[in-house]
Amino acid sequence: MILEEVYEIIKQRIKEKPEGSYVAKLTTDDKKTAINKICEKIGEESTELILAAKDDKKDEIIYEAADLIFHTMVLLAYKNIEFEELLKEFERRKK
Template identity: 50%
Template structure:
């Protein structure tokens, strides 16, 4: 994976896992968890808290790790809600694309 395409490739993998639900996949477990969407929302909250704590501790390595975890779970949430990365990019473009 190239650095520039990593989010697209990760999102594509998440979408693939959502469609195929392969056994043994952590992503599959998020889509099939008995608590459903709430399981992912809890992970987003948990990772957000851990990122905040790492930032307060000035632990940049932990911030990167928790930030990556948060981003992954956010992408799963987008997929659950059928929101694409292009739609997210469009929203960001509307807000920040034209100054």
């Protein structure tokens, strides 16, 4: 599944912090600053998704939803939450 692949790449970039990596840039500072940066991006992408939805722009909705999901995955990985834990929560809610 592509989301799991992306998640593994995010985890790797948080750990290895390769030069030029956007994920590394978000997560290199001290923990408080890194969390603030990540949360600001989540807030920004949430707002952009809402605006795209209100404007009924399908392409923008898809683009902004992908950005929001990506930054949420960065937060989860930074907080050492495994992707499987998220999937288990969806399974639990399905019942």
